[in-house]
Amino acid sequence: MAAEGSSMNDAEIKALLDERISRERAKDLLVALVKVPSPQTDLLEDEPLLKAFITSAIEPRLRTMGFTDIRYDPMGNLIANYGAGTSGKSLMLIGNAMNQPAATMPNPYAGDVVDGAAYGLPGECVMGKGASEQKANLAAMLHAMETVIASEIPINGQLIFTCCVSGETGKHDAIKSVVEGAGVRADMAVLGGTGLKITLGNRGRIDVFVTVKGSPCHSSRPWDGVNAITGATEAIRLLLDKVKMDKTHPQLGRQSLTVNHIRSFPESTHTVQERCEFTLDRRLLPGEDPNDAFAEIERIAKEVERIKDPVSGKTYGVEVRLGPYMYPSLVTTESSVVRALLRASEVMLGKPAETYYSPSAFDQGYLNHVGIATANFGPGEHQYAHTDYDMASVERTADAAKVYAFMMLDYLS
Structure with missing residues (x-):
């Protein structure tokens, strides 16, 4: 089957991504991100460590992979654009810098690699604050984007990546600043998720x-x-x-x-x-x-x-x-972003991703409210979030990167 809007068919895209996306690279990225503290403090989005994380751990990697259009809004949210923008199609990937404070977790920023079997997770896992929520998702997005750009396949649409200074505040201020303040729009958006499942709704x-x-x-x-x-x-x-x-x-x-x-x-x-x-x-x-x-x-x-x-x-x-x-959020399996995620996971992982409804709220509610079709998908592990066993699976991080990368090539090339 030919990929939507692409000269490559599904099998060709899968072969390219299977060859170039690796667990070793996903692990290296996840470890590196965990080692840079970006905790929630009383300053919330104004915490200097959040901006330092973005400028030291995210922006340089974007520039290395080929992004040249990078800017910041007044809150300090990073906004990066890639692609010719001639097809009229656009996809936004949204990452978050802020994670829970270290609290009682031993070695919260060491990036220790452990066997996931003891924790009910596949393969190797990386431990560290934010791994189970923000940083595994960021690592997957970065690996996906660097792979697509390095392939030199023309991106005729617009790929938008934003790393927000939020992540734990329970409010939409950061993403609202990106959308309403900086004027960023997209056909659809993907936020990080958990367990390689697609979130259809939340209160x-x-x-x-x-x-x-x-x-x-x-x-x-x-x-x-x-x-x-x-x-x-x-x-x-x-x-x-x-x-x-x-x-x-x-x-x-x-x-x-x-x-x-x-x-x-x-x-x-x-x-x-x-x-x-x-x-x-x-x-x-x-x-x-x-x-x-x-x-x-x-x-x-x-x-x-x-x-x-x-x-x-x-x-x-x-x-x-x-x-x-x-805002509450609710999308169906007929939503454009859910269809794209289901298709990408079926091609790259051999089966469509499971769908579920989340007990917690995040920025998908706001984005769907303003008309940007949004769902959550990613390699986070909600059961370990906010615990002393904060961790994420390297295997799932690489698998999420494959799904993100397929979406880019399928929709934007």
């Missing part, structure tokens, strides 16, 4: 910060103040009772609303609390808008302002703020 999420304000006094005279803790308790009760949670999805499950943090002030003994802050995690199903979900929470929380402190008879104040959010 979205909004974080909501609620502050209930009272008035402090000595707790021996509670009638002199307004107890913010009592007001917060009322707010939580109202929210859990009144926020509509009546929708379900056959694969993604239910909407949810969870109080996941609460704290009161001042932090002193025998004091009626002046302020109580709590955080809500509201999970969204496809079709729900983050702003609408926030508006419902804000309206219900504000009802506490009409309730009086049961001891003093005085009223509360309530502030509600929308925090980071991520």
Whole structure:
């Protein structure tokens, strides 16, 4: 079968990529990337180590393989373009720099190579922070791109690679900066994934910060103040009772609303609390808008302002703020990007990739929301993410590189 838009047929592309994409090269790249720390810190996307990772470990490799059109947006996200851009077709590969902090993991940046059999993974594995999420996917993308460019097969479309300073923040700011700030668009996009499976959907999420304000006094005279803790308790009760949670999805499950943090002030003994802050995690199903979900929470929380402190008879104040959010995502097997991934995996790996629905949200929700057909696929290992056994399979990293490379040659050449 002839590859779409290419003068080469499937068998010719497969033979070329099988010869040039190797586990040894995938391993070398993965080890090298793991050895460069790029942790999440309190500075989030402004952490200097993230930009240092991109400028020292990613950009030089892109220039070596042949990218000349490389730029940065104001956030520090790298955007690289390759190809003639004459066919009207475009494909975007999206990597991420930020990974979990080292925490308690021994040798988090050593890039130790271990036998994957002990961990239920095929072949050799590379251990290190970020291996199971960001860095195996980056290694596969880099190996795929260097292989395609070195083949000297003309790329008539536009290949876009971006490495974002995000990866663990739970918000779309970085990819939004690339798309809306820098004006980057593509027909379809692929984000890193896990276990060589294609993610078809996930719930979205909004974080909501609620502050209930009272008035402090000595707790021996509670009638002199307004107890913010009592007001917060009322707010939580109202929210859990009144926020509509009546929708379900056959694969993604239910909407949810969870109080996941609460704290009161001042932090002193025998004091009626002046302020109580709590955080809500509201999970969204496809079709729900983050702003609408926030508006419902804000309206219900504000009802506490009409309730009086049961001891003093005085009223509360309530502030509600929308925090980071991520759109829900849902694509089908008829989506252009899913069809391309299924086709590439069937040709290169001998069978179409499995599909699944993810419990967590990432940037695919935003990209699909703005009309860029997006799915996740890659060699990550979600079961080892955020653990002391953060690792990825070399074999799966090489296999992912083959799938990415086939997509480039199949769609863009």
